[in-house]
Amino acid sequence: MSGFPYLDYQHDQLWIESVALSAIAQKFGTPCYVYSKAALIAAYRAFDQAFAERDHLICYAVKANSNLVILQTLATLGSGFDIVSGGELQRVLKAGGDSQKIVFSGVGKSSDEIRRALQAGILCFNVESEMELMRLNQIAAQCQRIAPVSLRVNPDVDAKTHPYISTGLKENKFGIPMADAERIYVAAQQLSHIRVTGLDCHIGSQLTELDPFIEASQKMLALLDRLVQLGVHVEHLDLGGGLGIRYTQENPPAIHDYVQALCASVGQRSPRILIEPGRAMVGNAGVLLTRVEYLKHAPHRNFAIVDAAMNDLMRPALYDAHHAIIPLVKKMGQTQTYQVVGPVCETGDFLGHDRALYLEADDLLAVMSAGAYGMSMSSNYNTRPRAAEVMVDGDSVHLIRARESIDQLLAGETLLN
Numbered sequence: 120m121s122g123f124p125y126l127d128y129q130h131d132q133l134w135i136e137s138v139a140l141s142a143i144a145q146k147f148g149t150p151c152y153v154y155s156k157a158a159l160i161a162a163y164r165a166f167d168q169a170f171a172e173r174d175h176l177i178c179y180a181v182k183a184n185s186n187l188v189i190l191q192t193l194a195t196l197g198s199g200f201d202i203v204s205g206g207e208l209q210r211v212l213k214a215g216g217d218s219q220k221i222v223f224s225g226v227g228k229s230s231d232e233i234r235r236a237l238q239a240g241i242l243c244f245n246v247e248s249e250m251e252l253m254r255l256n257q258i259a260a261q262c263q264r265i266a267p268v269s270l271r272v273n274p275d276v277d278a279k280t281h282p283y284i285s286t287g288l289k290e291n292k293f294g295i296p297m298a299d300a301e302r303i304y305v306a307a308q309q310l311s312h313i314r315v316t317g318l319d320c321h322i323g324s325q326l327t328e329l330d331p332f333i334e335a336s337q338k339m340l341a342l343l344d345r346l347v348q349l350g351v352h353v354e355h356l357d358l359g360g361g362l363g364i365r366y367t368q369e370n371p372p373a374i375h376d377y378v379q380a381l382c383a384s385v386g387q388r389s390p391r392i393l394i395e396p397g398r399a400m401v402g403n404a405g406v407l408l409t410r411v412e413y414l415k416h417a418p419h420r421n422f423a424i425v426d427a428a429m430n431d432l433m434r435p436a437l438y439d440a441h442h443a444i445i446p447l448v449k450k451m452g453q454t455q456t457y458q459v460v461g462p463v464c465e466t467g468d469f470l471g472h473d474r475a476l477y478l479e480a481d482d483l484l485a486v487m488s489a490g491a492y493g494m495s496m497s498s499n500y501n502t503r504p505r506a507a508e509v510m511v512d513g514d515s516v517h518l519i520r521a522r523e524s525i526d527q528l529l530a531g532e533t534l535l536n
């Protein structure tokens with residue numbers, strides 16, 4: 120299947136690697152996220168190999184999918200990690216990630232998170248404001264550490280993506296304005312417990328064209344040249360993440376072409392290149408399995424009410440995102456146009472609008488391209504336990520996160536007495 124090299128119909132059954140997805144749904148129940156280990160490894164290798172001989176580090180953006188086994192698989196391949204919280208730091212360390220390959224992004228790092236990252240000895244703090252730089256210097260002094268720092272500079276580039284996932288325009292909350300960057304770099308060099316090591320940007324997510332990446336990298340390189348003249352030498356240039364994937368009609372650049380274009384843009388300059396891919400690493404390595412509970416035929420619309428909902432996969436409700444929805448077992452019959460919706464009490468709770476499907480109660484469906492920003496954005500809204508997660512490796516199937524129980528959900532609450 121195009122975009123999903125490890126998913127295919129065989130004898131009308133949808134398979135992932137060497138396992139029929141309906142067998143996974145029977146065994147582990149639904150809703151259930153299923154990932155292909157081979158797809159994950161292939162994506163990592165595509166990024167890694169495209170750099171060829173150039174000094175580089177791939178820092179997987181943990182927030183796209185933070186399951187420990189996803190992190191462990193990538194760590195084993197030599198991947199670094201881009202984290203945005205103390206929780207993600209703990210996950211990466213638990214999964215066996217190398218702290219010297221961790222970069223820490225985010226506009227609101229707490230003192231406690233900063234302290235823990237300093238103690239872990241991470242590669243770099245991607246600093247997003249002058250105040251954060253000051254706080255970092257202070258905490259590093261208290262901990263008797265030197266904090267390695269990259270400034271996240273906002274290049275003011277239009278990523279041409281959904282406004283909620285566009286981060287590199289000057290009106291966005293992210294990064295330091297380009298006009299302030301040189302002054303803050305020079306100031307950073309004067310701070311006793313800061314060591315300037317890098318320069319970074321991240322302009323948005325689900326980009327389907329190369330131009331904005333190149334425009335941003337050119338602005339970063341021009342800044343890098345100006346910094347050299349000011350006596351500021353950075354060791355690495357981190358160009359962020361954001362490469363898009365195909366959900367339906369999109370035609371994003373291939374991983375190889377994207378990396379090659381970044382390398383060409385950097386040209387003969389010498390800094391080590393970092394990138395922070397999230398979605399392109401895991402997005403098409405995972406599907407969400409769901410079962411049809413009810414079919415409801417209203418006067419103007421047909422509803423397929425399934426057991427997965429916006430709390431399991433938030434992207435349709437949040438961004439009006441489109442995920443293909445296909446049957447686990449192909450059957451012959453007259454298709455109808457369905458609104459595929461979940462049980463949550465919100466009209467925004469849908470997984471897909473106007474889908475042509477032939478459906479009967481209890482049928483199993485796969486919501487495609489659900490590996491990124493699926494499970495990691497899930498919630499317990501409506502007191503719904505979060506889905507199980509399964510990793511397929513060839514013909515073996517591993518439960519990598521048990522379905523949550525309602526008792527677990529209630530465990531932290533106490534009644535007044």
Ligand SMILES: *Cc1c(COP(=O)(O)O)cnc(C)c1O
Pocket residue numbers: 180182183201224225321323324325359360361362395396397398399
């Ligand atoms: C979310 C994020 C990424 C990853 O973005 P993708 O679109 O998933 O590749 C990388 N860097 C930073 C700073 C981010 O916030």
